[in-house]
Structures are given as structure tokens and as C-alpha cells.
Amino acid sequence: MTSLGFLYPEGTAADDYVRVEQLLGGGIRLHAVRAAPASVDASDPAAAAPDGPGPALTAVPVPPDGERLAPAVEELRLAGAEALVWAGPGFALRQEGAHAQVRALALAAGLPASSTSFAFAHAVRELGAERLAVAPVYGPELTERFARFLTAESGARVVSAPSATGAPAPADGLTALTELARAADVPEATAVLLPGTPLRTAAHLTALEQHLGKPVLTANQVTVWEALRLTDRRVNAPRLGALFTREPLVQMPADRPPPR
Template sequence: MTALGFLYPGHSAEDDYPRMEQLLDSDIRLHVVHTDIGEDAHRVDALLEMGSAARLTAGVEELRLTGAEAVVWACTSGSFVFGWDGAHDQVRALARSAGLPASSTSFAFAHAVRELGVERVAVAATYPEDVALHFSAFLKAAGAEVVAMRGSGIITAAEVGTWGWDEVLALARAGDHPDADAVLLPDTALHTAAHIQPLEADLGKPVLTANQVTVWEALRLASRRVNAPALGTLFTKEPVVQIRDR
């Protein structure tokens, strides 16, 4: 059995993880440990505090007890707001604290884009536009070309967690662009585990969502590959590039 650990901020779409565990249909267990988010706000100062070392470290001991082989900070905005170098510092500190291979959802997106071999992406974000711009800058630092970026102005993860299929589909369609090779939905507060296949069918291209890439990244850290068509192209495509940080 492979046990994977996730530090998840607060409570919004954490039920995506047991759903994905079922869809993986394998000897893989996904263990979610909740971190204290402080203020629930898609605002840079609040996100920097949410992703602080003290808040992440507080959840590490509980995570260790799960027997996890790797840990991912399951938060996009609470990692990319630190910038490319700062996000590296964040996961290095997490790895030292946990004594495990570690990453974050922001790096999961960067690695997943390379895995698919795509260069041009569109970002369909729930965040206010100023926060979404930080994600675009992170992707550009990772070597991706962001051909379109849409922010939705949603301030709290709690509100995002109430969105269903209709809102997710509308977000993906609004954020897509004819020149984009893939569409990225970067909020782990957004329920997407049940929607990836129909989103890809509707848009006619790969769709990467925050909780999906987070689980894929944990599997990557544990050197596991799982074919799970319900979780989209990312979970069915053979690797086309070597995954490495720049």
C-alpha cells in the first residue's frame, strides 16, 4: 500500500480526496490533515500567513502518524503568492519538518504542464484578478506561456466550496482560449474530482484542476503511476518529458 499525505487548508473541497482515492482503484490511500487557515480571504497578505511555516508545521506530526510516504501542501494560492523562489523555500522547509519528500499544488501544476508536454495554457481562476496574476507569473517562471487569464473575484474559499458543476463548467469555458493547449483551474477549494472527464470532453483539451494535480504530484513523489481515466488526460498519458525543477 502507498500512503500519501496532504496538508489541506480549512474545509472546502476536501471530499474530493476520498472521491479520487476511489477513482484511483488501487492500493493507494490519501490522508488529509487540515491546517488552520487564519483569515479565509483570497488576499495576498492573508495567503502569505496561511502558507507560513508555522501553520504548515503544526499539521506535520498528525500527518506523520498516517505513515505517509510523501506530503503535498494542498493549496495553490498559499504557495504561488510566495513567488517561484519563495515557494521552493516553503516546500524545502516542509520536507525538513516532515522528514518526507514534499511539494505544493503550485509546483504540481508546473510539473503536470510539463508532463503533458504543453506550452500554452489558459488560467480559469476563482480568485480576484490580482491574486490570479501571481499564479500566471508563477507559471511563466516555470516555463509555461499563459495565453489567457481570467479571475472571478471570489474572496473566500468557503464560497468557492459551494460551487457545483454548472459554475465549474462556466468558469472553465470562460477561461478557455483557442490558443491554449490546456486549461488550468487553480483552487483546491473548488470541487472538481467528479468533473474532469466531462470538462475535457466539453473543451476538447486537457484540463488540470488543483486537487487533481495535487494527488498526481504526491504519486510522482512516491514514484507511483496510476491509470485513472476518470481523472483526465493527466492520469492516462505516458510521460513525454523528464520532470525536474528549473
């Protein structure tokens, strides 16, 4: 049995993890715990990476630390979690800030750790996608930071990244998700990304890929895949999209553990 831990801020579609666990089949348990996050102003030079201050942003949730993190971590440890992923917009702290955030989380939890932002970058590399379309779920400032983060961490090029206008509309259901993805998709894109952990996408991944004719990566999907990656697990689950149908690059003998 492989147990995976997730910390998420308010607003995340945590019920998506239940659906993903069902689609993964037996042998894997997903434990999602809401953590009351701290908030930082991502335009604060002390919080952002040193590539210059960016446009002012609203407060960005970051994992709680120290004593405030302990109850959530203890709950995940009791559940046997082998890895921990923060389901939050670490990219908003820029590249260096996102790395520091994950290092602090790993140190506090004593577990391999990552975040949804790195999950997207690693998933893009896994698929070999070179040109990305990013659906409009963020305002202009966050959209720009996400695109820059993806380019820096994955090496792919963002060819389309429209910004959301006004308050984001709910995008539950296949029709709404398809419209959201098509708002960004362009012929040259080799994958479409739907960031934003409030989006409930687990039940619609294969349909989205059929509609668009290319791989689709969504926030909760890649977050779970990243936790599996941290534990060296590969799971063939076609209903979770192309990302979950990839074979390991090297087939290891059954009696030999995969390299870390």
C-alpha cells in the same frame, strides 16, 4: 500500499480526496489533515521573493512550522505517508518564496514535499502543454502572480487569465465548473487550469475535458498527482483526466525501480 499525506487550510474541499482515492482504485491511500496555517502578507518583502514588492494582497495561508506543525505531521507519519503536499497557494509568495516554503515543509516533516503550486507546473510539463488558459478564481493580483509562477516553473505561456470579480461564486457541479473553465478558454490554449482547492472537481474531470476538447488541470487533481510523482508511482485512472492516462516516458523492467 502507497500512503500519501496532504496538509490543507480551511476552505479546501477535502472531501474531493475521498473521491479521488476511489477513482485511483486499490493500493493507494490518501490522508488529508487540516492544519491551522500561519498567515503572511505576500506583499511583505520579507515573505516574497526579491523581484520587487508587488501589489498588496490579503493574507496568504502557509504551512504551520515548528511545534504547530508537529501534530499534523505525526498523524500523517502514523498513517504511513511517504510524501507530503501542501494544498495551498504557495505561488502567492512568488517563485523563491514558494521554493523556500516547500523546503521548510520537507525539513519539518522529514518527507519529500511539494505544494499545489508546483503540482500545476509539473503537471503542465507532464502534458507538454505550451499555452495555458487559467480560469478566473483569483483577484487581479493573485491571478498575475499565478500566471508568472506558471511561466517561470513550467516554461508554458499563459494566453488567457481573466480575474474574478467580487467574491468568488461557488462552482460545485459540472455546469458551474464548465462555465468557469469556458470563461478563460480560448482556441489557442492547449490546456485549461482551474486553480483553487475549494473547487470540487474530481467527479467531473472527464466531462470537463469532453466539453472543452482539451486537457483540464484542477487543484485537487494535480495535488494528488504530485504526491504520486514524489513516490515514483504512475497510476492509470482515465476518470481523473488526461493527466492520469499518461504513460511513463521510459518503461522500466519490472525488477528495476524507477530512477529518482
